[in-house]
Amino acid sequence: MSTTYDGGRQLGRLTIHDDAQQMIDRAREEGIETVWDRLRAQEPQCGYCQLGLSCRNCAMGPCRIDPFGEGPQKGVCGADADVIVARNLGRAIAAGSSSHSDHGRDILEVFSAMAHGETSGYQVTDEAKLRRIAEEIGIATEGRSVNEVAIDLADELMANYGTAKGSLSFVERVPALRREKWAGLDITPRGIDRENVEMMHRTHMGVDNDYVNLLLHGLRTALADGWGGSMIATELSDIMFGTPTPVISEVNLGVLEVDQVNIAMHGHNPLLSDVVVTAAQDPELVELARSYGATGINIVGLCCTGNEMLMRKGVHIAGNHLMQELVLVTGALEAMVVDYQCIMPSVVDVAKCYHTKVISTSDKAKFPGATHVSFDPRRGAEIARDIVRMAVEAYPNRNRDRVRIPVAPVQMMGGFSVEAILGALGGTPQPLVDAIVAGTIRGAVAVVGCNNPKLALDFEHIELTRKLIENDILVLVTGCAAVANGKAGQMMPAAADLAGPGLGAVCKSLGIPPVLHMGSCVDNSRVLQLAAALANAIGVDIDSLPLAGAAPEWYSEKAVAIGAYVVGSGITTVLGVQPPIFGSANVVSLLAGGLDDVVGAKFAVEADPYKAALLIRRHIEAKRQGLGLTFIASEDIRDDEFAAAGATVGS
Amino acid sequence: MKKSSPHGEVILGAITSWGVLAVLAALPDEGLEWRWSMMRTVFVNPERCIGCLQCEVACAVEHSASQDLALAFREAPLPRKRVHVQAGPVPDTAYPNKCRHCDPAPCQRVCPTGAISRDASGDLVLIDAKRCIGCAMCAVVCPFDVLTFHPLAGALTPEVAVAVKCDGCEQRVGRGEVPACVESCKVDALVYGEINELMAAGRLRESGAVLAAMGSTPTVTTNGDPLAGWRSFGAARVSVNDTAQGAWLRRRREAGARADQNGNGEVSQAIDGTTREEGTS
Numbered sequence: 056m057s058t059t060y061d062g063g064r065q066l067g068r069l070t071i072h073d074d075a076q077q078m079i080d081r082a083r084e085e086g087i088e089t090v091w092d093r094l095r096a097q098e099p100q101c102g103y104c105q106l107g108l109s110c111r112n113c114a115m116g117p118c119r120i121d122p123f124g125e126g127p128q129k130g131v132c133g134a135d136a137d138v139i140v141a142r143n144l145g146r147a148i149a150a151g152s153s154s155h156s157d158h159g160r161d162i163l164e165v166f167s168a169m170a171h172g173e174t175s176g177y178q179v180t181d182e183a184k185l186r187r188i189a190e191e192i193g194i195a196t197e198g199r200s201v202n203e204v205a206i207d208l209a210d211e212l213m214a215n216y217g218t219a220k221g222s223l224s225f226v227e228r229v230p231a232l233r234r235e236k237w238a239g240l241d242i243t244p245r246g247i248d249r250e251n252v253e254m255m256h257r258t259h260m261g262v263d264n265d266y267v268n269l270l271l272h273g274l275r276t277a278l279a280d281g282w283g284g285s286m287i288a289t290e291l292s293d294i295m296f297g298t299p300t301p302v303i304s305e306v307n308l309g310v311l312e313v314d315q316v317n318i319a320m321h322g323h324n325p326l327l328s329d330v331v332v333t334a335a336q337d338p339e340l341v342e343l344a345r346s347y348g349a350t351g352i353n354i355v356g357l358c359c360t361g362n363e364m365l366m367r368k369g370v371h372i373a374g375n376h377l378m379q380e381l382v383l384v385t386g387a388l389e390a391m392v393v394d395y396q397c398i399m400p401s402v403v404d405v406a407k408c409y410h411t412k413v414i415s416t417s418d419k420a421k422f423p424g425a426t427h428v429s430f431d432p433r434r435g436a437e438i439a440r441d442i443v444r445m446a447v448e449a450y451p452n453r454n455r456d457r458v459r460i461p462v463a464p465v466q467m468m469g470g471f472s473v474e475a476i477l478g479a480l481g482g483t484p485q486p487l488v489d490a491i492v493a494g495t496i497r498g499a500v501a502v503v504g505c506n507n508p509k510l511a512l513d514f515e516h517i518e519l520t521r522k523l524i525e526n527d528i529l530v531l532v533t534g535c536a537a538v539a540n541g542k543a544g545q546m547m548p549a550a551a552d553l554a555g556p557g558l559g560a561v562c563k564s565l566g567i568p569p570v571l572h573m574g575s576c577v578d579n580s581r582v583l584q585l586a587a588a589l590a591n592a593i594g595v596d597i598d599s600l601p602l603a604g605a606a607p608e609w610y611s612e613k614a615v616a617i618g619a620y621v622v623g624s625g626i627t628t629v630l631g632v633q634p635p636i637f638g639s640a641n642v643v644s645l646l647a648g649g650l651d652d653v654v655g656a657k658f659a660v661e662a663d664p665y666k667a668a669l670l671i672r673r674h675i676e677a678k679r680q681g682l683g684l685t686f687i688a689s690e691d692i693r694d695d696e697f698a699a700a701g702a703t704v705g706s
Numbered sequence: 707m708k709k710s711s712p713h714g715e716v717i718l719g720a721i722t723s724w725g726v727l728a729v730l731a732a733l734p735d736e737g738l739e740w741r742w743s744m745m746r747t748v749f750v751n752p753e754r755c756i757g758c759l760q761c762e763v764a765c766a767v768e769h770s771a772s773q774d775l776a777l778a779f780r781e782a783p784l785p786r787k788r789v790h791v792q793a794g795p796v797p798d799t800a801y802p803n804k805c806r807h808c809d810p811a812p813c814q815r816v817c818p819t820g821a822i823s824r825d826a827s828g829d830l831v832l833i834d835a836k837r838c839i840g841c842a843m844c845a846v847v848c849p850f851d852v853l854t855f856h857p858l859a860g861a862l863t864p865e866v867a868v869a870v871k872c873d874g875c876e877q878r879v880g881r882g883e884v885p886a887c888v889e890s891c892k893v894d895a896l897v898y899g900e901i902n903e904l905m906a907a908g909r910l911r912e913s914g915a916v917l918a919a920m921g922s923t924p925t926v927t928t929n930g931d932p933l934a935g936w937r938s939f940g941a942a943r944v945s946v947n948d949t950a951q952g953a954w955l956r957r958r959r960e961a962g963a964r965a966d967q968n969g970n971g972e973v974s975q976a977i978d979g980t981t982r983e984e985g986t987s
Contacts (some may be wrong), residue, residue, distance in 0.1 A: 099760070099764060099889060099890050101758070102759060102760065102763035102764070102767070102775050103759070103763065105775055105776075106775065119759065121762075122763075122778075122779035123763075123766050123778075123779050123784055123786065123787065124779070124784060125783065125786070125787065125854075126759075126762075173745075358782060523943070637776040640780075
């Protein structure tokens with residue numbers, strides 16, 4: 056009964072990667088429970104919840120709506136399927152938006168403390184970007200010191216979290232036509248915390264009982280993330296840790312070193328990982344590692360903390376979301392250092408089967424069974440050294456007979472900030488605009504989002520991306536999608552050979568891959584900035600551009616917020632996993648249709664990556680037609696060209 | 707949630723891990739000769755029902771054309787549930803009610819068109835929707851009030867209501883799976899097995915509990931946890947149910963293999979389904 060998709064091709068396969076499969080097999084041999092075992096135990100999953108038809112917002116309930124019409128059609132309060140589905144979706148958006156935005160606030164608070172000289176281990180690395188952004192939002196920089204400017208910028212951005220002003224600072228970056236649309240719908244984001252709090256208020260019983268009104272506020276809540284909390288996280292991280300530039304790194308479980316102290320940095324926030332990377336080079340600690348027989352200290356990344364480190368420092372990355380348990384099964388990890396978001400509670404249980412220490416660092420994310428080291432930016436460098444020392448001290452406990460590093464690593468290129476992309480193009484988006492106008496590049500798609508054990512790990516990310524680049528569509532990736540494509544070898548300049556003739560030629564002339572790594576999941580704000588830059592260069596709204604978004608393997612509430620702000624910004628988005636909204640025909644019809652009339656973009660759900668690629672190609676050609684560019688009519692784009700390719704993928 | 711079983715006072719704090727092992731060891735899962743007339747049924751433990759209604763949804767989807775939750779409730783005519791979680795007279799009680807497949811079945815006796823019949827295995831009472839005239843005589847005589855009347859795919863006239871009730875998920879069972887309602891039940895309020903084995907398993911559980919209460923076997927250490935006994939009881943119950951269900955599936959395969967040697971095509975086909983399932987798991 057459970058709605059489990061197999062991607063149309065991968066029934067029964069858990070992953071297409073050799074490193075993951077070997078570790079899954081090993082976990083099963085050793086009786087170690089993983090995410091796939093737990094999913095199986097949960098199936099069949101709750102039908103009401105899958106459809107979004109259960110509400111437990113109050114104590115008159117919990118309530119359910121019978122989708123088959125025989126049972127209740129209203130909750131105790133009188134809410135029907137539309138209201139319940141919209142309330143649940145609204146709260147999911149608020150949770151996702153809050154997660155990114157609270158991450159942004161943490162960066163902002165450290166940024167402010169740094170400007171006041173209260174931190175250790177942090178400094179302004181990209182002064183030019185600091186001054187540029189300060190000027191952009193109206194802060195005087197002429198003749199002022201770095202810290203003076205940074206203090207004013209921090210104060211200005213802190214005000215973004217409340218309700219101090221009419222709208223968020225970075226809304227000024229949005230093309231004028233889009234801002235008018237938002238104003239007309241009354242969905243211009245006013246304050247980051249405000250929109251989230253208001254969503255919690257509206258979804259309380261007896262407040263917003265109009266599903267359309269609720270969903271519009273859902274867009275505003277998400278926009279406060281994309282153009283607010285996430286954008287603040289990205290921009291301030293760039294100022295403090297450096298704006299990414301193209302860099303070669305390595306990916307998959309092969310990045311672990313058999314004779315070194317291996318430390319995996321897992322989670323999302325670069326605040327700690329940045330100072331840990333520095334601490335791992337401390338001669339005293341390296342010497343300590345040698346005294347235990349290790350040849351060095353090897354820092355690797357996982358999930359978006361990994362992406363943050365890869366983008367700025369080229370630090371190797373061991374895997375994405377569903378690799379977090381499997382990296383422990385290698386038996387080669389001395390410590391997994393976690394901050395927050397997407398860190399399964401189960402990592403502590405898996406780590407207990409090995410010598411690996413799990414070290415939690417955020418006071419808002421504690422893990423029973425882990426060692427907690429409270430992160431304090433005033434003592435950042437010192438705490439980072441303590442953590443590295445704990446990992447080194449664990450090295451003698453490693454059981455060498457249980458170490459299995461399954462494969463050799465694959466190279467991938469990262470570091471494509473908007474600044475780096477524009478830099479590669481000679482300083483302006485014009486060459487990209489020219490290529491799109493000429494039709495050598497048909498358009499661009501952001502493939503983003505998570506992993507989900509309901510799908511074969513990374514299959515959808517990799518196949519969808521390859522079909523798109525074969526169709527001369529430039530692909531931008533963040534988060535787990537970036538790691539997936541890196542493992543498949545689709546993110547090196549040589550992958551231009553996999554692209555169609557137009558995109559391939561452009562990539563070769565610039566020496567870039569056809570799949571550009573734009574960073575972590577908060578860095579989807581980079582995608583918004585690039586889209587806005589393109590729209591402004593052409594003089595149109597974002598929804599006129601031949602762009603699309605895709606979240607093929609999404610699982611998290613953060614992905615719901617991302618999808619909503621991408622659509623709210625005018626970019627149609629295809630989801631690979633059904634969101635829990637299908638219990639309301641009205642909500643589905645609004646999100647998959649009606650929204651197009653008001654924000655120029657909508658959602659689609661397609662689990663088959665080949666059908667999703669076909670759908671996206673047709674959408675992009677339709678947008679080209681709308682701009683008066685060369686286009687291929689929908690009926691001339693043949694289905695059979697989008698069938699599964701024979702080529703094998705994998706690490 | 708129900709707070710006690712009929713033997714709750716005895717069982718609380720009395721079942722031991724030793725008792726669980728005894729139940730597993732003593733279950734009569736070997737040496738019994740397979741026969742089709744063994745009475746397989748969905749057994750109900752009403753005291754375990756938490757009213758989640760998952761069985762109802764699973765049942766309706768199982769009886770849909772699409773077999774897909776997100777599409778099933780858009781089908782016309784609507785697929786219908788055949789298990790009914792009926793709320794009890796006091797809050798937080800419920801009984802998942804469904805056809806008991808009586809033999810002789812009163813509904814079958816009174817059906818004027820012969821739409822109701824017994825299947826070849828003898829376990830199931832089935833309704834042929836094409837022959838149903840919606841007279842509701844079956845509902846009049848049903849001791850359990852489990853019949854509902856709805857337009858149904860497969861009926862002679864699409865818009866006319868016909869009798870709908872549990873068909874025992876005969877296709878799933880033919881593939882070696884348990885009925886959809888049982889699969890969806892997370893708390894073992896619904897279990898599937900041969901009735902005498904389920905009863906024997908229950909008796910073993912209860913004798914373990916009684917003997918423990920008498921002091922004949924070691925009692926569980928509660929460590930001050932007032933729910934320890936209750937949890938032990940739950941664990942024992944799950945083990946018993948799993949074992950009874952597993953015993954049925956295992957014997958069924960062995961019987962199938964024998965029937966195959968005798969050239970019984972029907973069984974052979976069913977067993978192929980079972981084998982495929984195992985191959986992919």
